Every structure is written in C-alpha cells, then in structure tokens.
Amino acid sequence: MLERIPNIDANRSTTDTGFILKRFVRTTLAAVVAVLALPVYSQSLTGTLAKIRDTGTITIGHREASIPFSYLDDKQQAVGYAMDICARVVDAIKAELKLPNLKVVLQPVTSANRIPLLQNGSIDLECGSTTNSVERQKQVAFGPTYFVINVTAAVKASSPIRTLADLNGRTISTTAGTTSVPLLKRYERTSGIDVKEIYGKDHSESFLLLADDRVSAFVMDDVLLAGQIANARNPADFRIIPESLRTEPYSVMLRREDAPFKALVDRTIGGLMKSGEIEKLYAKWFLSPIPPRKVNLNFPVSPALREAFKNPNDQGVQ
Amino acid sequence: MDFDWSVIGGALPYLWKGMQYTLELTAIAALGGLFFGTLLALARLSPIKPLSMFAAGYVNLMRSIPLVLVIFWFFFLVPVILQVAMGYERPPQVGAERTAIITFIMFEAAYFCEIMRAGIQSIPRGQIHAAQALGLNYSQTMRLVVLPQAFRNMIPVLLTQTIILFQDTSLVYVISATDFVGAAAKIAQRDGRLIEMYVFVAIVYFIICFTLSLAVRQLQRKIAVIR
Amino acid sequence: MGISLDWSVFLQELPEGGVFYWEMLLSGLWWTLGVAACSWIIAMLFGSVIGTLRTTDSRVLVFLGNAWVELFRNIPLLVQMFLWYFVVPELVPPLKAWVVAAEPSHAQFLSATLCLGLFTSARIAEQVRAGIQSLPRGQRHAAQAIGLTTAQMYRFVLLPMAFRIIIPPLTSETMNLIKNTSIALTIGLAELTFRTREMGEYTFRFFEAFTAATLVYIAIAMTANRVMALIERRTAVPGYIAGGK
Numbered sequence: 187m188l189e190r191i192p193n194i195d196a197n198r199s200t201t202d203t204g205f206i207l208k209r210f211v212r213t214t215l216a217a218v219v220a221v222l223a224l225p226v227y228s229q230s231l232t233g234t235l236a237k238i239r240d241t242g243t244i245t246i247g248h249r250e251a252s253i254p255f256s257y258l259d260d261k262q263q264a265v266g267y268a269m270d271i272c273a274r275v276v277d278a279i280k281a282e283l284k285l286p287n288l289k290v291v292l293q294p295v296t297s298a299n300r301i302p303l304l305q306n307g308s309i310d311l312e313c314g315s316t317t318n319s320v321e322r323q324k325q326v327a328f329g330p331t332y333f334v335i336n337v338t339a340a341v342k343a344s345s346p347i348r349t350l351a352d353l354n355g356r357t358i359s360t361t362a363g364t365t366s367v368p369l370l371k372r373y374e375r376t377s378g379i380d381v382k383e384i385y386g387k388d389h390s391e392s393f394l395l396l397a398d399d400r401v402s403a404f405v406m407d408d409v410l411l412a413g414q415i416a417n418a419r420n421p422a423d424f425r426i427i428p429e430s431l432r433t434e435p436y437s438v439m440l441r442r443e444d445a446p447f448k449a450l451v452d453r454t455i456g457g458l459m460k461s462g463e464i465e466k467l468y469a470k471w472f473l474s475p476i477p478p479r480k481v482n483l484n485f486p487v488s489p490a491l492r493e494a495f496k497n498p499n500d501q502g503v504q
Numbered sequence: 505m506d507f508d509w510s511v512i513g514g515a516l517p518y519l520w521k522g523m524q525y526t527l528e529l530t531a532i533a534a535l536g537g538l539f540f541g542t543l544l545a546l547a548r549l550s551p552i553k554p555l556s557m558f559a560a561g562y563v564n565l566m567r568s569i570p571l572v573l574v575i576f577w578f579f580f581l582v583p584v585i586l587q588v589a590m591g592y593e594r595p596p597q598v599g600a601e602r603t604a605i606i607t608f609i610m611f612e613a614a615y616f617c618e619i620m621r622a623g624i625q626s627i628p629r630g631q632i633h634a635a636q637a638l639g640l641n642y643s644q645t646m647r648l649v650v651l652p653q654a655f656r657n658m659i660p661v662l663l664t665q666t667i668i669l670f671q672d673t674s675l676v677y678v679i680s681a682t683d684f685v686g687a688a689a690k691i692a693q694r695d696g697r698l699i700e701m702y703v704f705v706a707i708v709y710f711i712i713c714f715t716l717s718l719a720v721r722q723l724q725r726k727i728a729v730i731r
Numbered sequence: 732m733g734i735s736l737d738w739s740v741f742l743q744e745l746p747e748g749g750v751f752y753w754e755m756l757l758s759g760l761w762w763t764l765g766v767a768a769c770s771w772i773i774a775m776l777f778g779s780v781i782g783t784l785r786t787t788d789s790r791v792l793v794f795l796g797n798a799w800v801e802l803f804r805n806i807p808l809l810v811q812m813f814l815w816y817f818v819v820p821e822l823v824p825p826l827k828a829w830v831v832a833a834e835p836s837h838a839q840f841l842s843a844t845l846c847l848g849l850f851t852s853a854r855i856a857e858q859v860r861a862g863i864q865s866l867p868r869g870q871r872h873a874a875q876a877i878g879l880t881t882a883q884m885y886r887f888v889l890l891p892m893a894f895r896i897i898i899p900p901l902t903s904e905t906m907n908l909i910k911n912t913s914i915a916l917t918i919g920l921a922e923l924t925f926r927t928r929e930m931g932e933y934t935f936r937f938f939e940a941f942t943a944a945t946l947v948y949i950a951i952a953m954t955a956n957r958v959m960a961l962i963e964r965r966t967a968v969p970g971y972i973a974g975g976k
Contacts, residue, residue: 245599250680250690251693251694258690258694262518262690291599293599293600294600294680294682295680296680299579299580299679299680302580306580306581306583306584307583307587308583308599308600388693390690390693390694391693394693394696394698397696398698417694418696419695419696478694
C-alpha cells in the first residue's frame with residue numbers, strides 16, 4: 187500500500203502542495219517574519235559577495251569536533267586550521283568590499299547538514315573537514331585543497347584488529363553524512379566482508395562509542411582519528427590502522443555557480459600556499475600543542491599535501 | 505567504573521549559557537504560541553467556514569506529525585519557503601537558533617489553540633447570548649466576556665503545556681542548536697563524560713519541572729476554591 | 732533556488748544500489764511501528780498497574796506510584812533516551828556485555844522501546860488513576876458490600892469501567908507514543924524520520940522526502956484514531972457514557 191504514495195503524488199499532489207503551501211505561507215508565516223524582522227534584500231544583486239555586502243554579515247559554518255580543523259576549544263570557541271584559513275578569506279572579503287566592520291556569524295554544522303545549509307543560504311562558507319568529491323561538486327563548489335587524508339579505522343590498542351579486512355563481522359562506528367559511509371559500503375561489497383555500523387552524530391560521538399567499547403573500530407579520516415585520540419583521556423589506549431580505503435582532499439565549501447566569490451576564495455587560499463604562509467598555519471595546528479588538552483598531533487605534511495600546496499587546485503576525488 | 509563529577513564544575517558557565525537559551529526559547533515560544541494559538545482558536549470557532557477549516561487543518565496537521573519532523577521541515581525549508589513567499593532574490597539567513605524559535609511558535613500555536621478552544625467552549629452559551637442581548641458585537645463579546653474567563657479556566661493547563669514545552673525544547677539538539685542539552689552533549693562528548701553529564705542534566709530538569717508542576721497544582725487548587 | 736519537485740525520486744536506487752528510496756523509507760516505517768507496538772504494551776502494562784496502585788488505600792503504594800509518575804514525567808524524553816542508551820549499560824556490566832555483542836539495531840531498539848514504554852506508562856498511569864477516581868464512590872462501596880476482595884473489586888468493577896471512560900485520552904497518548912518514536916533517531920535507530928532525513932541528505936530532495944513522511948505519519952495517526960474509536964464503540968456500556976465525546 188505504501189509503495190503507491192509516490193505514484194499518487196506524482197500524478198496530482200505537486201500543484202496541490204504548491205497551492206496549499208503558498209496559502210499557508212502567506213497567511214501565517216508572514217506575521218512571524220514580521221515579528222522577527224528579517225532583513226529584506228535588494229533585488230538586483232546576486233552571488234555571495236553581493237549578499238555579504240547587502241547584509242554586512244557573513245555566516246561561517248564550522249564543526250564542533252573536527253580536531254584540529256574546526257572544533258570547539260576549552261572556552262567553546264570555534265578554532266582550528268580551517269578556521270584560521272577562513273579568517274584570511276574574511277579579511278580578503280573585508281578588503282574587497284571595503285567593509286572593515288563586516289560581522290562574522292558562526293553557525294555550527296554537522297557532516298549531515300552542512301550541504302543543505304550551504305544550499306539554502308543558512309551558511310555562506312563552510313570551514314571544516316569536508317572532502318572535495320566529484321559527487322559533491324554537483325551540489326556545491328570547493329576552494330583549493332588544504333589537506334589530504336586517508337580513510338582508515340581507529341581501534342583500541344589492545345584490539346586484535348590489525349587490518350581493515352579484520353573488521354569482518356565487527357560492529358564499527360562512523361559519522362553520519364561523511365564520505366566514509368558509502369566508501370565503507372563499497373569496500374564491504376568488493377572485499378566480501380560484513381560490517382555492522384552505528385552512525386554517530388559527530389566525530390566525538392562516534393569516537394566515544396569506540397572508547398566505551400560499544401564498537402570495535404571507528405572508521406574515519408586518519409587525521410580526524412588522530413585528533414580524537416589526542417583529545418582522549420588516555421591516547422595510548424588507541425591506535426590507527428596503517429591502511430587506506432581512499433585518499434581524499436579537504437577544502438572549504440561554498441555555493442556553486444558563484445564565480446566572483448569562488449575567485450576570491452581561490453585567490454586568498456592559493457595565495458597562502460604560494461607565499462608559504464600556509465606552512466606556518468600547518469605547523470601551528472599539526473606540529474604544535476593544540477587546545478583543549480595541549481597535545482601535539484605530530485602530523486607532518488604528506489607528499490600528496492606538499493604537491494597540493496605547490497599547485498593549488500580544487501580537484502575532487504572520484 | 506570511575507566517575508569524575510568535576511567536569512560539570514568546569515562546564516558550568518557554558519551549561520548556563522545553554523540553559524539561558526532554553527529558557528529564552530521556552531518563553532518566546534510560549535508567548536508567541538499563545539498569541540497565534542488564540543488567533544487560531546478564534547479562527548477555528550469563527551462562523552466563516554474557510555477560516556475555521558484552515559485553522560482546523562493546520563492544528564490537526566501539526567498534532568499528527570512528530571515534533572522532530574516538524575523541526576527538520578522548518579530547519580531545511582524555512583529559508584526556501586520565506587524566499588518564495590517574500591519574493592526574495594535568494595534565501596534569507598535563518599540560523600538554527602532562529603529556526604527553532606519559528607518552529608516552536610508555529611508548533612505550540614496548534615497545542616495552545618486546542619487548549620484555548622476547550623477553554624472558550626467551557627463558557628456557558630447563556631453568557632454569550634446575554635452579551636449579545638446587551639448589544640455587544642462579536643469582538644466585544646470575545647474580548648470583554650468570554651476570553652477573560654476562558655483564560656482563567658485555562659491557566660493551569662497552559663502552564664502545564666509550558667512545562668512540556670520547556671522539556672520539548674531539548675529536541676533542538678537534532679539541529680545542533682546549543683540549548684541546555686546541546687551544551688551538555690557537546691561537553692560530554694568532548695570530555696568523554698557521558699554518564700556524569702547526562703545524569704546531571706536529568707537531575708536539573710527534574711528539579712525544575714517537578715517544582716514547577718507542584719506550583720501549578722497549588723495554583724489549580726487556589727483557582728478551584730474561588731470558583 | 733526555487734521549489735522544483737521531482738516525485739520520481741522515490742523510485743530511484745540508493746547509491747549503493749539494489750535498494751529503492753521508497754524501500755528505505757518503508758524499512759524505517761517498520762522500525763517506527765515495531766518500537767511503537769512494543770513500547771505500547773509496556774506502557775499499558777506498567778501504566779495500568781501503577782495507575783491502580785495510586786488509587787489504593789496503602790500510603791506506601793500510593794507514594795511509589797506517584798514517584799514513578801513524577802520521575803518519568805519531569806525529565807525530557809530526549810534525556811531519558813540518552814540515559815537508557817548511553818548511561819544505563821555503563822552501569823550494568825551484563826547489559827553492557829550484551830549491547831556490545833548484539834546487533835547495533837537491536838540494542839537501539841531495546842533502549843528506545845524501554846524508554847518510550849516507561850515514559851508513556853507514567854502518562855497512562857495518570858489517566859488510569861483519573862479514570863478510577865472519576866467513578867462514583869458508590870461502586871467501590873457496593874463491590875465491598877457484596878464481599879469482593881480488593882483485587883476482585885478492581886478486576887470486576889472499577890477497572891472495566893475506568894478503562895472505558897479513559898479511551899479518548901488513551902487514544903491521544905497512543906498517538907503521542909507513535910510520534911515520540913521519532914526521538915529514537917537521536918540514538919541512531921533507523922526509524923521513519925531517520926530514514927527520511929537520510930534520504931534528504933542523499934538526494935537533496937528534502938521537500939519530497941519530508942512530504943512522504945508527513946503523509947505516512949498522518950495516515951498512522953488516522954488509523955490509530957479509527958481503531959481506538961472502534962474499540963470505544965465495541966466496549967461501550969449501554970446507557971452509561973455516550974461515546975465519550
């Protein structure tokens with residue numbers, strides 16, 4: 187009986203819904219909007235830069251537990267490598283639009299909601315640990331690659347699991363909305379192993395499932411695993427499997443078909459790479475003690491990332 | 505099993521910020537819900553057919569779908585809907601916190617409407633006839649005769665609903681807004697101290713809600729004596 | 732970005748292949764109904780017992796019954812869900828051992844069902860108590876006068892009447908229970924709302940996915956309403972209460 191719902195809808199609900207929706211909106215939402223006094227934008231301008239100029243505000247989507255890219259420190263402020271890079275982009279926007287008092291609003295996002303929130307205008311720029319993939323490029327655009335990761339798994343140090351194939355028959359955690367989810371499913375199919383998944387809302391929750399022995403492994407990007415382990419009560423209790431499901435580039439995420447804004451982002455981040463300034467930011471977050479626990483990740487620049495710094499590009503992984 | 509309750513002490517300022525948002529959201533949603541709920545109730549009881557049908561449809565819709573789903577609806581679609589409705593060039597910026605406020609006002613309006621309707625219908629018809637006999641029009645009858653009494657009948661129920669609302673606001677967790685539960689969950693996950701945090705949160709909610717519900721019962725008894 | 736709708740999205744396959752989106756939503760619906768049915772049974776059992784205890788003459792039983800109701804009623808359901816899923820297994824080692832070994836969805840199902848069942852039991856207990864106390868005192872006295880024991884009095888006189896009276900509020904508690912199952916998504920249970928959001932994330936067709944889920948929830952609510960109305964009509968005592976409306 188339920189299978190029929192899509193068909194019924196396809197035949198007649200489209201216009202009905204549109205009509206009811208419009209009426210519903212006009213009659214009730216109008217009043218709410220008036221109460222909340224949302225800004226009314228001018229009609230002639232388009233693109234993120236124009237929007238920023240009109241509103242005097244940029245909204246940055248950040249993560250809460252993507253250590254050390256974008257996460258909450260001990261004072262619950264969003265900090266990290268990606269946040270520092272985005273701060274440079276914000277500086278460039280201030281200069282470009284001559285808006286020294288540009289207001290920066292921070293909006294926490296999760297792996298699962300970052301793309302819809304970017305698309306629906308809730309955020310203008312996402313600064314976190316987002317994999318640039320060809321699949322996602324159909325929905326959004328990316329800046330130059332600022333990190334390169336390997337998808338792998340973290341396990342307890344005492345665990346008998348040595349390779350990814352050892353995960354067969356185990357329960358693992360991963361974070362909802364990440365590229366690791368389809369990747370893991372593909373790996374299961376091609377290698378004939380069977381894995382049961384629990385999806386955490388964010389990396390910290392997925393990691394906690396591992397720390398509390400609810401799962402045998404946490405499948406995620408190696409650097410994020412290292413970040414979670416560094417932040418754990420007992421980092422020596424965990425180890426990362428030296429294998430890779432796939433190598434993926436990270437970047438900031440912005441809306442598609444927005445050439446002026448994309449150019450500014452590319453120019454700014456590419457400039458950091460060309461001038462070598464990116465090395466300083468890198469050293470600050472990956473080779474020095476970081477908040478909240480003052481642990482050093484000791485994650486040197488990989489050859490793939492070295493290459494990306496030399497030739498800034500926004501190529502997504504297939 | 506090792507417990508470390510000191511994590512709560514260190515997190516208190518952040519938790520308090522979360523609680524402030526929870527209280528703010530509850531207050532705004534209760535007042536907004538009351539306002540729109542009253543309008544909806546009047547529409548539902550009005551003799552104008554399309555108006556009462558719209559109100560009834562809206563209330564039944566809101567009451568038959570889960571609050572979590574309503575929150576998702578508003579969270580992803582409010583910007584788009586506003587854009588279409590207002591004819592904006594692009595979707596307006598509505599963050600999680602503001603979406604939550606809109607959502608809860610719209611959602612609570614349906615529940616407050618039902619409470620109001622019951623309250624208004626509890627006023628004997630004879631009083632309305634008496635008001636009409638005195639020459640009062642519809643709005644005067646409502647404003648001067650029915651609503652003041654109806655409100656008094658409804659106060660305990662409205663307050664109980666507000667306590668439920670206070671608990672329900674915790675569901676903004678699903679859109680990562682930082683309310684009391686959201687703040688606690690973030691700290692709990694960061695520090696790996698789920699047990700201590702969630703038990704603490706449960707105790708705080710229990711103390712607040714239990715005290716308030718005792719107060720409401722007290723008030724109910726007082727009102728009952730007067731009548 | 733305007734609203735352009737594509738309802739054929741339900742007939743598309745998931746990226747992993749082999750499964751259609753409508754099947755994904757349907758699998759979520761089964762979990763929703765499963766959790767709702769099991770927790771309804773728990774809620775009715777505990778709710779009836781606790782509600783009855785609160786009307787007895789024993790001060791201890793009344794206190795325990797009241798404590799039960801206040802405990803479950805004054806903590807947000809979301810927090811209770813977290814307690815059952817994250818906290819309780821950590822405090823009960825054998826349960827923890829089971830949770831680790833079990834299929835993850837089974838552990839989530841158990842937590843969600845217990846949580847919702849006990850939460851709702853407090854609300855049902857409140858209705859049962861009110862139903863029993865709304866009966867004329869004379870019924871209790873009459874039952875005692877013809878020599879029924881306390882248990883017989885509840886079994887044959889008070890409860891059959893009380894349950895008939897409270898069918899309308901039980902209907903709305905049942906509907907609340909079904910809606911509340913969606914909160915289980917916060918512990919990762921792949922019920923209907925979870926699947927709906929997941930479908931939105933995969934396809935970016937939030938409007939279509941949410942519309943489908945909304946229609947399904949409305950259908951469930953209407954069905955539950957009809958079933959309870961039927962029960963009400965079937966069990967009505969002629970001449971006692973006129974349908975409860």
